[in-house]
Amino acid sequence: MSQPDVREAAAAPDRGIGWATRAGLPARMRRGGIIFPFVALFVVLSVASGSFFSKVNLLDILDQQASTLVIAAAGTLVLVAGGIDLSVGATYALAGVVSAHLALSVSPAVAIGAGIAVGLAVGLVNGVIATYLRINSLIATLAMSFVVSGLASLATGGNLIIDYTRPGFGDLARSVFLTVNTSTWTMTAVVLALAVVLSRTTAGRYLYAAGSNAEAARLSGVRVQEIRLLTFVLSGGAAALSGVIDASRVLSAQASNGQTALTFTVLAGIVVGGTSILGGEGAIWRTVVGVLFIALIGNGSDLLGLNPLYDQIALGVILLLAVGSDAWSRLRGAAAG
Amino acid sequence: MAGLIVPADDGIGQAGAHVELKDVSRSYGGVRALAAVSLRIRRGSIHALVGENGAGKSTLGKIISGVIAPDAGQLLLDGRVVHFHSPRAAIASGIAAMAQELSVVPALSVAENVFLGAEPRQAGFLRRRELRGRYAELATRAGFDLDGMVIAGSLRTADQQKVEILRALARNARLIVMDEPTAALSRPDVTILHEIIRRLAGAGTTIVLVSHFLGEVLELADDITVLRDGQVVATTAAAGQSEDSLLTAMLGRSAGATFPARHGPARDAAVVLAVTGLSAPGVTDVSLTVRSGEIVGLAGLVGAGRTELARAVLGASRTTAGTVAVAGAMLGAGRPLRASRSRDALRAGLAMIPESRKEQGLMLGRPVAENVSLASLGRLSRGGLVSRPAERSVVSQILRRLDVRPAGLTAPAGTLSGGNQQKLLFARVMLAAPRVLIADEPTRGVDVGARRAIYELIAALAGRGLGVLLISSDVEEILGLAHRVLVMRAGRIAAELNGDDITEAAVLGAAFGSTERGRS
Numbered sequence: 001m002s003q004p005d006v007r008e009a010a011a012a013p014d015r016g017i018g019w020a021t022r023a024g025l026p027a028r029m030r031r032g033g034i035i036f037p038f039v040a041l042f043v044v045l046s047v048a049s050g051s052f053f054s055k056v057n058l059l060d061i062l063d064q065q066a067s068t069l070v071i072a073a074a075g076t077l078v079l080v081a082g083g084i085d086l087s088v089g090a091t092y093a094l095a096g097v098v099s100a101h102l103a104l105s106v107s108p109a110v111a112i113g114a115g116i117a118v119g120l121a122v123g124l125v126n127g128v129i130a131t132y133l134r135i136n137s138l139i140a141t142l143a144m145s146f147v148v149s150g151l152a153s154l155a156t157g158g159n160l161i162i163d164y165t166r167p168g169f170g171d172l173a174r175s176v177f178l179t180v181n182t183s184t185w186t187m188t189a190v191v192l193a194l195a196v197v198l199s200r201t202t203a204g205r206y207l208y209a210a211g212s213n214a215e216a217a218r219l220s221g222v223r224v225q226e227i228r229l230l231t232f233v234l235s236g237g238a239a240a241l242s243g244v245i246d247a248s249r250v251l252s253a254q255a256s257n258g259q260t261a262l263t264f265t266v267l268a269g270i271v272v273g274g275t276s277i278l279g280g281e282g283a284i285w286r287t288v289v290g291v292l293f294i295a296l297i298g299n300g301s302d303l304l305g306l307n308p309l310y311d312q313i314a315l316g317v318i319l320l321l322a323v324g325s326d327a328w329s330r331l332r333g334a335a336a337g
Numbered sequence: 338m339a340g341l342i343v344p345a346d347d348g349i350g351q352a353g354a355h356v357e358l359k360d361v362s363r364s365y366g367g368v369r370a371l372a373a374v375s376l377r378i379r380r381g382s383i384h385a386l387v388g389e390n391g392a393g394k395s396t397l398g399k400i401i402s403g404v405i406a407p408d409a410g411q412l413l414l415d416g417r418v419v420h421f422h423s424p425r426a427a428i429a430s431g432i433a434a435m436a437q438e439l440s441v442v443p444a445l446s447v448a449e450n451v452f453l454g455a456e457p458r459q460a461g462f463l464r465r466r467e468l469r470g471r472y473a474e475l476a477t478r479a480g481f482d483l484d485g486m487v488i489a490g491s492l493r494t495a496d497q498q499k500v501e502i503l504r505a506l507a508r509n510a511r512l513i514v515m516d517e518p519t520a521a522l523s524r525p526d527v528t529i530l531h532e533i534i535r536r537l538a539g540a541g542t543t544i545v546l547v548s549h550f551l552g553e554v555l556e557l558a559d560d561i562t563v564l565r566d567g568q569v570v571a572t573t574a575a576a577g578q579s580e581d582s583l584l585t586a587m588l589g590r591s592a593g594a595t596f597p598a599r600h601g602p603a604r605d606a607a608v609v610l611a612v613t614g615l616s617a618p619g620v621t622d623v624s625l626t627v628r629s630g631e632i633v634g635l636a637g638l639v640g641a642g643r644t645e646l647a648r649a650v651l652g653a654s655r656t657t658a659g660t661v662a663v664a665g666a667m668l669g670a671g672r673p674l675r676a677s678r679s680r681d682a683l684r685a686g687l688a689m690i691p692e693s694r695k696e697q698g699l700m701l702g703r704p705v706a707e708n709v710s711l712a713s714l715g716r717l718s719r720g721g722l723v724s725r726p727a728e729r730s731v732v733s734q735i736l737r738r739l740d741v742r743p744a745g746l747t748a749p750a751g752t753l754s755g756g757n758q759q760k761l762l763f764a765r766v767m768l769a770a771p772r773v774l775i776a777d778e779p780t781r782g783v784d785v786g787a788r789r790a791i792y793e794l795i796a797a798l799a800g801r802g803l804g805v806l807l808i809s810s811d812v813e814e815i816l817g818l819a820h821r822v823l824v825m826r827a828g829r830i831a832a833e834l835n836g837d838d839i840t841e842a843a844v845l846g847a848a849f850g851s852t853e854r855g856r857s
Contacts, residue, residue, distance in 0.1 A: 201721045202714040209711055212700035219653060219691055219698075220712035220765065221683040280702055 033274040034286065034322065038293045045296060049303040057299070059180060065295045066187035067092070067242030069288060072266045073194045074238030076287045078231040079270060080198065082211035082279030083130055083137035085232060087122065088239040088266060090148035092258035095119045095240030097152050100161040100253035103169040112172055112244050119240020120233055122148055127232030131225040137232075145263070152255035163251040173249035183245050190238065195284035207231065212280030268315065269294055272322045294318075354416070355380035355512055355543045356401060356432075361410030363396055370396040372567045373410065378512075378560075383534065383544045385554040385575070388564035388587050389784035395516055397564070398547045402434035402514040403427030433505035434514040441497050443490025448472035450489045451503045475507055480536060495526035502533065512543040519553060520782070523639035523810070524845070531557060549784070551580040563587055584785060595789055596817035597796040602630035607664075609804035610687070610773040612650055615659030619645030621828040622659070627773060627804035632795065634819030635808045636844045642828040643808045644692050647775045650806075651689050652682040663687050664772045683712070686772030690762050690779050692808075698762045701751030706732045708750045708761050713768040735764045740790060756787025763794055774798060777808045792818060812841050824848050 046053040071088050078085045099115030126144050130137035163169050173183040198204040209217035210224045217224050247253035273290025275282025298311050354377040363371040371393045378384045386394040399405045403421030411418050421427040441450050448468050457467040472485040481499050505513050519527045538544050548554050563570040563586040570586045610627040619642045627633045637643050648654045650661050661668045663685040691697035699708055709732045717728045739760045780788045799805050809815050822834040824847035832847035
């Protein structure tokens with residue numbers, strides 16, 4: 001007649017004072033999640049394509065995914081804390097054109113700093129709207145994405161900004177250190193830093209608490225609003241950093257870069273990794289694996305000469321499988337205790 | 338009414354088991370919830386299932402009503418073996434369930450809810466007039482005074498339960514499984530529901546009653562089945578049983594004294610919580626004090642403003658007037674407190690066990706350790722980095738003290754039993770080392786054994802100098818634990834009871850407003 005209360009059901013078989021049995025294999029598989037398909041795909045590609053498992057190709061993948069990974073790592077924090085940021089693609093574009101434009105007249109450092117500042121500002125506005133003004137973050141950041149991409153178009157007048165005369169601006173992404181591009185190094189540093197924040201710090205715990213049970217967190221003295229605001233600022237800053245890095249990489253920028261395609265690629269990576277869109281669960285390493293998994297599909301089909309149209313279909317199916325298996329195992333997990 | 342409920346009695350009388358279970362077993366992921374349970378439920382009887390949390394009573398109720406299927410064994414309806422694959426199949430056989438979590442559709446009217454899925458219709462269009470007519474007829478027969486046109490979501494819980502009962506009757510249910518039907522009700526509503534249950538049974542409907550409240554069970558039931566660890570201890574007639582005998586059967590040992598010995602606060606104990614003239618939504622001009630080592634009971638009906646008061650004191654809701662001082666320190670410099678200032682209150686030494694552990698207390702999907710350490714992470718971290726070894730040792734130490742076995746600190750909190758979940762909240766609060774504890778319904782949904790452990794815990798905390806404000810709808814709990822009792826009614830303190838004045842009659846009298854107003 002009514003839905004059984006899943007939590008009650010979960011608690012029911014646990015008699016009196018005692019603990020549930022250890023998680024079974026399915027639960028552990030779920031926790032491992034995307035890692036198994038990722039490894040499988042990696043092995044298959046290594047065998048099927050001679051050029052896949054080479055330093056050049058693998059570093060190339062990392063470098064191409066640098067901006068996505070940076071944004072997705074910060075986006076993971078937003079999701080864990082119970083929000084969502086749909087404005088990252090637009091922020092990426094705005095920060096790219098702002099820094100590329102300024103690079104024509106001022107020093108690269110100032111141009112880069114200004115680009116990132118723009119992103120932090122967008123994130124701050126997102127955060128204030130989504131927390132203090134209590135507007136659902138999905139809608140708040142969607143609306144902001146229109147505003148921000150409008151600003152980007154306005155700033156460029158629809159033109160491509162070219163910095164070929166300012167090679168110094170390109171140093172941010174194009175320098176090579178220990179045979180690896182600085183863009184990859186920057187990405188690695190940002191991702192590791194955010195991973196430490198989420199998994200090891202008190203702030204990280206508060207993020208999980210805010211996303212898992214905001215009221216419980218509040219009653220325990222956690223500043224839920226502030227902590228959520230912080231995630232949006234970080235997300236804006238990360239999107240801007242990526243926009244600036246990519247502008248530096250190609251020494252040009254335009255308002256149509258990134259945008260919704262990037263936003264959804266980022267979101268897909270996070271979700272395929274296994275971070276819950278409902279908040280309170282997730283991890284940076286998951287996001288990294290999720291983003292790279294999607295990247296492997298593209299890279300693999302390139303190397304194997306498959307029709308790239310299949311990539312999109314495969315991505316869609318994988319996304320459904322990822323979300324579906326999560327929802328399904330939640331149900332089963334609840335029923336099975 | 339009789340005509341509605343049962344076709345003519347089959348005349349089997351006592352011998353006619355309405356439902357019979359034979360060796361029914363059911364496991365959840367390797368944990369056995371029911372082991373070879375056999376039991377007969379007489380037609381037209383009120384049959385109670387009692388036992389501790391996790392004893393299997395809810396599972397049994399769900400099997401009878403087709404919510405879950407047994408792994409093994411047979412379910413016999415009127416002597417014939419049946420297999421219910423869904424609640425829908427059970428309903429078709431005249432068995433309906435009233436779940437703990439009500440399932441009214443809030444946006445629809447009462448009548449629409451009652452006939453949901455079985456609306457009178459023609460070519461897909463709802464026949465409103467016929468719906469109204471049939472509802473009126475049904476409500477009259479059931480003896481319910483409930484307007485069918487009211488939107489169901491606006492009803493009180495008690496009235497929503499009536500909607501559920503009517504829904505069951507509208508489907509010609511001859512057996513209704515009720516799982517903790519009175520858990521969320523205030524006293525007068527409980528009385529009304531009891532009356533309804535008796536009337537249904539009197540008219541021939543079989544009632545399976547799953548309940549924590551032994552008093553209620555003894556008052557209502559004809560037969561009682563006691564379950565322990567998924568097995569039937571005994572099925573007996575209710576007559577001749579007492580709470581003690583049931584408890585002994587449930588626990589497998591003698592119940593003994595339920596409440597710990599009471600030591601009042603020291604004569605010169607300092608006031609650790611002083612509330613003066615506090616007003617907030619649902620709270621009007623409340624003043625109270627709690628001293629170190631004192632347990633102050635806050636009684637009152639549901640909706641009397643107790644929880645609202647607790648939230649206002651904690652700064653979780655906005656206050657319009659008054660002050661709160663914790664251990665001598667005035668919160669918010671005496672100005673009206675803005676909402677979400679709980680952080681300051683916590684820092685001053687106030688802590689709360691909230692009313693609903695699922696909605697306000699626990700992060701069910703997160704590990705046990707994280708749930709316990711949440712309010713003390715500052716102490717367990719260095720430079721913002723959480724020290725996991727320190728966390729693990731502190732958490733397992735406190736859980737050992739609370740007799741929650743310290744295995745699997747990484748298990749999600751949602752996998753623990755209700756009693757252990759509540760203990761996690763106590764553990765969290767104790768780690769934060771507060772001066773004042775506000776415990777709002779600390780034993781709700783907790784089985785008997787764990788309940789006693791929680792009473793002892795509260796008494797022990799007070800013994801160590803904590804001031805405790807205990808909010809409870811369970812009068813016995815207030816009587817058994819509190820050194821002093823405040824009774825709230827309509828947002829105000831209606832009475833303050835001390836010493837020998839603390840009686841059930843005095844508390845209930847003040848709560849219902851039937852006696853003269855006490856001092857405020």
